[in-house]
Amino acid sequence: MIDWLIRFALKLVETCRDILPIAATIIGFQLLVIRKPLAYPGKIIIGFFYVLLGIVFFLEGLDLALFPLGNLMASQLTTPEFLGVNPLDQTVSWQSYFWVYIFAASIGFSTALAEPALLAVALRAEQISGGTIRAWGLRISVAIGVGLGLALGTFRIVTGSELYLYIIGGYILVMIQTRFAPKLIIGLAYDSGAVTTSMVTVPLVTALGLGLASTVPGRNPLLDGFGLIAFACLFPIIAVLGYAQIAQWRSKGSLSPKP
Amino acid sequence: MFNNPFIKQLFGSFLDLAPILAVVLVFQVLIIRQPIPDVGSLIAGILFVILGLTLFVQGLEQSLFPIGESMAYAFARKGSLFWLLAFAFCLGFGAAIAEPALIAVAEKAANIAANGNLIEQTDAAKASYALGLRITVALSIGLAILIGVLRVIRGWPVHYPVFFGYVCIAIMTPFAPVEIIGIAYDAGGIATSSITVPLVTALGVGLATSIKGRNPMTDGFGLVVFASLMPTIFLMAYGMAI
Numbered sequence: 001m002i003d004w005l006i007r008f009a010l011k012l013v014e015t016c017r018d019i020l021p022i023a024a025t026i027i028g029f030q031l032l033v034i035r036k037p038l039a040y041p042g043k044i045i046i047g048f049f050y051v052l053l054g055i056v057f058f059l060e061g062l063d064l065a066l067f068p069l070g071n072l073m074a075s076q077l078t079t080p081e082f083l084g085v086n087p088l089d090q091t092v093s094w095q096s097y098f099w100v101y102i103f104a105a106s107i108g109f110s111t112a113l114a115e116p117a118l119l120a121v122a123l124r125a126e127q128i129s130g131g132t133i134r135a136w137g138l139r140i141s142v143a144i145g146v147g148l149g150l151a152l153g154t155f156r157i158v159t160g161s162e163l164y165l166y167i168i169g170g171y172i173l174v175m176i177q178t179r180f181a182p183k184l185i186i187g188l189a190y191d192s193g194a195v196t197t198s199m200v201t202v203p204l205v206t207a208l209g210l211g212l213a214s215t216v217p218g219r220n221p222l223l224d225g226f227g228l229i230a231f232a233c234l235f236p237i238i239a240v241l242g243y244a245q246i247a248q249w250r251s252k253g254s255l256s257p258k259p
Numbered sequence: 260m261f262n263n264p265f266i267k268q269l270f271g272s273f274l275d276l277a278p279i280l281a282v283v284l285v286f287q288v289l290i291i292r293q294p295i296p297d298v299g300s301l302i303a304g305i306l307f308v309i310l311g312l313t314l315f316v317q318g319l320e321q322s323l324f325p326i327g328e329s330m331a332y333a334f335a336r337k338g339s340l341f342w343l344l345a346f347a348f349c350l351g352f353g354a355a356i357a358e359p360a361l362i363a364v365a366e367k368a369a370n371i372a373a374n375g376n377l378i379e380q381t382d383a384a385k386a387s388y389a390l391g392l393r394i395t396v397a398l399s400i401g402l403a404i405l406i407g408v409l410r411v412i413r414g415w416p417v418h419y420p421v422f423f424g425y426v427c428i429a430i431m432t433p434f435a436p437v438e439i440i441g442i443a444y445d446a447g448g449i450a451t452s453s454i455t456v457p458l459v460t461a462l463g464v465g466l467a468t469s470i471k472g473r474n475p476m477t478d479g480f481g482l483v484v485f486a487s488l489m490p491t492i493f494l495m496a497y498g499m500a501i
Contacts, residue, residue, distance in 0.1 A: 018362060021397075022353030022454070026326050029349070033342050034333055038326070047322025054315025055359045057307050062363050065304025068297070069283060076291045103286055110278035116271070117456060128477065164432045167444055171425040178418050187417040187480030191460075194451040194487040199312065200275050202360040202449050206367060222375035226368070226441025229448035233487055 008056065015055045023048060058199070066203045074211025077103060092217065097158045104154040104208065108232060109147035112196045118142055121188060121195055128184050132251045133244060142192050145239030146232050150205065153231035157212045160219055163227040170234040177241040182248050189240035193233040205229060265317060272312035276305065315359070315453075324457060331462040336469045340412070344405050347462065351404035351486065354454040355397035364449050365389040368442050377438055391501075392442070392494070396450050399493035400486050404459055407482035411466045411473065417481035424488035431495045439498030446494050447487030456483055 030038055038044060076082060083096045112118060122135040122142075156166060178186055205228045213225035287295060295301070327350065334343045355361060369378070369385040369392075378384045410420055432440060464479035473479075 019357045021349070021356045022323065025346070025349040025353045026323060026330065029330060029334075029342075029346055030326065033346070034330065044322045044326065047318045047320075050314045050318025051322065051357075052318070054311045054313070054318055055357075055362075056311070058311025058315060058359050059363055061304045061307030061309075061311055063304070064300050065302075065308055066279075067363075067367070068304070069279075069301065072295070073283060073286065076293060077286075082291065099286075099290060103282070106282045106286075107279060110282055114274065114278045116275075163441060163444060164429075168425075168429050168432070171429065175418075175422060175425065178422075184477050187477055187484075190417065190421060190484035191480050191482075194448060194483045195456060197448040197452050198275065199315075199360050199453045200279065200308070202452050203363050204279055206364050206445070206449075210367065210371065220375070221371050222377065222438050223441070225371060226445045228445070230444035233448040237484075 011056045012052065015052050019051060062203050067207045070204045070207025071211040073103060074208050075215050078212065078215040094155065094158050100154050101151040104150040105147040108150035109143045111201045112143040112146040113139060115196055115198055117195045121192060125185065125188050133247050137243060138240060141239040141243035142196060142236040145236035146196050149231035149235030150228060153228040154212060157209060157219060157224050158216055160224055167230055167234060170238060174237055177238065180245060181241045182244050185244040189237055189244065192240045193237045196236055197229055197232055202229060205232065268313045268317050272309045275312065276309060327458045328461040332465040344408060347404045347408040348401040350458055352397045352401035354458055355400040355450045356393060357454055358450055358452065360452045361393055361396060361450050365392045368392060395493050395497045396446050396490040399489035400450055400455065403486040403489035404482060407485045408466060411463060411478050412470065414473065420485050421488065424485065424492065427492050431492065434499060435495035436498045439494060443491045443494035446490035450490055451483055451487050455486060459483055459486060
């Protein structure tokens with residue numbers, strides 16, 4: 001118990017250092033540049049204290065739950081017994097790992113669909129497009145994008161192919177799509193990728209990737225473990241640009257904001 | 260009781276985790292069908308995550324977000340380009356340093372690097388590697404927000420800086436050390452997960468509202484994506500430098 005308390009106090013001090021820059025930015029600019037006293041200083045100090053405690057509990061919880069969970073799923077889905085292959089066999093074909101792809105896709109699809117930040121973005125897109133783009137359609141296309149992205153990302157880890165081939169291929173696709181997509185939606189489509197990576201999904205997906213890279217024979221976590229988040233950020237952009245394009249064709253008009 | 264913001268937030272945090280738990284549970288019960296080790300600590304960890312998220316979001320909403328947003332609007336209206344750009348840089352830097360997901364993943368990356376004999380197997384070496392990653396990412400986010408703000412002011416099309424970023428990444432990748440590429444590609448998404456997005460969106464929308472001829476609906480977006488590309492470029496450069 002004492003050990004735990006000491007560790008907790010140490011983490012608290014460490015986290016103080018982490019939130020210092022942002023606190024100094026906000027307070028410093030407010031007092032020195034805008035030159036107005038802070039409204040409700042008490043409330044703000046309590047707020048910072050909540051942030052501090054929140055980060056400490058969250059990081060502790062990550063170590064206890066989300067990291068082990070991602071790792072556990074990766075190792076359980078890749079044991080030779082589960083795959084039904086000979087444990088001594090070092091060359092397992094990529095098709096045997098299909099449950100891994102399905103798991104990654106389900107995690108991506110369900111978390112993106114439930115993401116509150118995405119809901120706000122989707123509603124705004126519906127407004128911008130004057131109703132041509134539906135909030136639900138956009139959310140589903142982002143969710144499909146994240147799901148497909150993660151499935152492809154796990155496939156990459158299993159096969160050990162080069163990360164940049166997929167990502168740069170995706171970049172080229174985005175560039176081509178941008179050329180034809182309705183202009184008003186481009187900024188929003190770009191942002192939709194980064195919006196779907198939340199504080200909860202990032203650690204779980206990272207642990208899944210690292211876990212896969214350490215259990216699939218022939219893979220190395222140092223070289224193959226990362227990269228899943230990059231897929232989860234890129235594919236929603238492709239999906240949203242594609243959805244906006246289809247919505248435009250369907251309405252046969254230009255996407256101009258309606259008064 | 261349900262109108263208490265804390266209880267509401269607690270429920271909201273649970274909802275954030277719910278899809279993950281549901282998918283994992285379905286896989287465990289229907290497909291894997293093996294006993295789960297350490298169920299107790301998993302459940303304790305999940306409760307910690309929910310509590311931590313709740314305090315974190317609650318705290319942000321009563322401290323950083325309201326001031327950050329009102330300042331973003333104030334700076335956007337004030338018109339001093341230097342202070343606006345300085346604020347944009349500091350905001351991006353500070354938000355990225357405080358980002359919990361980045362703290363956790365940087366630590367993880369340091370462990371992996373130590374196991375791969377890339378750095379020494381000591382706590383000090385790991386801590387300095389993790390801090391190096393985070394500071395590089397934070398500098399790049401700061402610069403990305405600064406360029407993004409310039410873009411809104413000058414009215415450049417949103418895809419110019421993004422395409423420039425794509426081309427930079429494509430050119431740098433073959434020259435970057437292979438061990439850094441994975442984490443470099445991921446860093447953008449990791450750094451833009453909780454604090455950065457709302458603050459930066461507020462800055463973008465605030466600017467686009469106060470400048471004549473800009474449409475907040477369209478020009479206000481596009482700051483986040485640039486913030487997710489810059490860390491990749493910077494980390495690859497960092498990898499080449501060390």
